[in-house]
Amino acid sequence: MTEKDFVQVVKPRDVGKQGSEKKKKTKAEKHLRMIATISTLGGLLFGVDTGVINGAIGYIASPQELNLSPSNEGLVTSGITLGAAFGAVIAGRLSDKIGRKRLLWYLSILFFIFTILCATARTATALIIFRALLGLAVGGASVIVPTYLAEISTPDIRGRVVTQNELMIVTGQLLAFIVNAGLGNYFGHISSIWRYMIAFGTIPAAALFLGMFLIPESPRWLVMVGKNNKALEALSGIRNTKKDCESEISQIQDALEQESEIKQATVKDLATPWIRRLVLIGIGLGVMQQFIGINIMMYYGTTILQQSGFSHNAALIANIFNGIVSTVATIIGMSFMNRVNRRKMLMTGIIxxxxxxxxxxxxxxxxxNSSFLPIAVILCTMLFLGFFQGFISPLVWLLLSEIFPQNLRGLGMGISSFFLWFSNFLVGYFFPVLLSAVGMTFTFLIFVGFNILSFWFAYKYAPETRGKSLERIQMEFQYGSSSGVNPEDK
Structure with a gap:
């Protein structure tokens, strides 16, 4: 058919219909972007609550305020990640019972309440406890937000939408650094200014709470609990046509039927060599990511800069550059992920x-004794953050999502996430203790040693997953391959 014939066949009514469908498509895409932005406020809160302590801890530790010992300073800083370890384990199963949206709504309330309690705490013990309880919300959000995003997205945009959460986390940390610098420089003479720094987290928490009224429940969860009509209603605003919605619901039902026929792995299955090896690699990836030292920069960046010679206010401002580098590096790293081999990217980052x-x-x-020391240290920390956020951080989460087969994903991700968060806690707790005991030079040499061990682990055990189906990855682990899998562990 020629172009002329086609024009003659299409009636004015058809043209109007096509225009309407195009308009509807645009509206659906805009709605999906809005939903992704609201739900990733959970990631933003994650970033704010882990980043705000960077500038606040100096005020909190002062004799005029809570007069923290190095040990208590570590607990105040890292208590949130200890809570997150348990929140991450609990959240997945809880969201299966009550729904992704409802759990996010509850988490927004926890974020708000425990942020207020942290900001008004009168003793170090109370602050440590409230930070740990706030961590339950942080850990829950770290699991539920990516799950929700994956379930509302279409396959062609899923990768971009899900990794948006990682970008929101580093954006939240940057935002916290900016707020810390602003409050510290204008009101730094007030020793209790740290309370306002922490209280800033209530703003995104309130936004997440209100935003939950504007987004739908996960269609996959609705089908899972037999609410197909509500699932169709939820999809209608984020898909182009009713036919697309019905087709997707049918696909979800088929997938759920297949999943119900698969026996899920339990702790007893760790007796199987290839399953045990796979879970240990997942644990190793999580521990490696944290022991490389990212959170000594995220939590103690201001302290490090002060130790190198910056005044407190100058350190707060300089730390903003760390946040900018983290955000830009994350964006660049996301663009590399599908073009560079995982192992090569990971080992380059560790180097x-x-x-x-x-x-x-x-x-x-x-x-x-040189005036150049502060400049040299900030340049080195920016270099560290560029390599970590661009090459390591997104890759570890991506590898964890790829290496576990469907029947092992719940067990593997749960155990790996727990060890990742617990390692985060250990790093955050021991860094100020080491800094006080042996000084900055030897403390960083210890982490150089951890980095060398991490490179060895990545070289020996990190699998190459780029361009491979999940089924092929599973077969390589189960039956052995040349990609760091021992053929003896069949």
Whole structure:
């Protein structure tokens, strides 16, 4: 059929219909973007609540306020991640019972209440407890937000939408650094200004609470509990046509039927060599990500800069550059993910972080009396964050999502996430203790050692998953391959 014939066949009524469908498509896409933005406020809160302590801890530890010992300083800082370890484990099963949207709504309430309690705490013990309870919401959001995003997205945009949460986390940390710098520089003479820094987290918490009234429940969860009509209603606003909605519901039903026929792995299955090996690799990836040292920068960036010679107010401002580098590096890393082999990207990142930490140790030892030391340290921390956020952080979460087969995903992700968060807690707790005991040079040398061990682990055990189906990845682990899988563990 020629173009002329086609024009003659299409009646004015058909043209109007096509225009209407195009308009509807645009409206559906806009609605989906709005839903993704609202739900990733959970990721933003994650970033704000883990980043705000960076500037607040100096005020909290002062004799005029809570007069923290190095040990208590570590507990105040990292207590949130200890709570997150348990929140991450509990959230998945709880969301299956009450729904993704409802759990996010409850988490927004927890974020708000415990942020207020943290901001008004009168003793170190109370602040440690409230930070740990706030961590339950942080850990829950870290699991539920990506799950919800994956379930409302279409396959062609799923990767971009889900990784938006990672971007929101580093954006939240940057926002916290900016607020810390603003409050610290204008009201730094008020020792209790840390309470306002922490209280800032109530704003995104309130936004998440209100936003929950504007987004639908996960269609997949609705089908899972037999509410097909509500699932159709939820999809109608984020898909182009009714036919698309009905087709997707049918696909969800088929997938759920197949999943119900698969026996889910339990702790007893760890007796199987290839399953045990896979779970241990997942644990290793999580521990490796944290022991590389990212959270000594996220939690103690201001402290490190002060130790190197910055005044407190200057350190708060300089730390903003760390946040900018983290955000930009995350965006760049997301664009590399599907074009560069995972192992190559991961090991390149670890080489970069190792060099960065070694340089901090060297300059702190050799330039201790030089005015160039503060500049050298901020450049090294920015280099570290660029390599970590661009090459390591997104890749570890991606590998964890890829290496576990469907029947092992719940067990594997639960155990790996717990160890990841617990390692986060250990790093956050021991860093100020080490800094007080052995100084900056030797503390960073210890983390150089952890980086070297991490490189060895990545080289020996990290699998290559780019361009492979989930089924092929499972077969390689089960029956052995040349990608770091021992053929003896069949």
């Amino acid at each position: 970069g972080t190792t060099i960065s930490l070694a340089l901090i140790s060297i300059v702190s030892a050799t330039l201790s």
